[in-house]
Amino acid sequence: MSDDKMRAEFEAWAESQDCIAHRGEGGSYWHPDVRKVWRVWQAAYAAGRMAVQREAEEWSKRVNKRWIEMENKTEGER
Numbered sequence: 001m002s003d004d005k006m007r008a009e010f011e012a013w014a015e016s017q018d019c020i021a022h023r024g025e026g027g028s029y030w031h032p033d034v035r036k037v038w039r040v041w042q043a044a045y046a047a048g049r050m051a052v053q054r055e056a057e058e059w060s061k062r063v064n065k066r067w068i069e070m071e072n073k074t075e076g077e078r
Contacts, residue, residue, distance in 0.1 A: 001045070010041045 001009075014021040014034065021038075022030050029035045 006042070006045060007038075010038060013041075 011021045014037070019034065019037070020031070021034050024030055029038055
């Protein structure tokens, strides 16, 4: 996800929580608490992406293992 899209989602969520997420000219959020929440939001997003990646890797390992097992069986065992 691009930084702009992530910020848009964060800001929409922040508004739904009655949290004002205004940014200054440099792109930083004005309020220190909002800056902290933004960092947590980014960390949570990264953790979620890593979990999805780990799940995909595990799925791939299982599929590859099953394929190898099937290839190693004789024609009559399949």
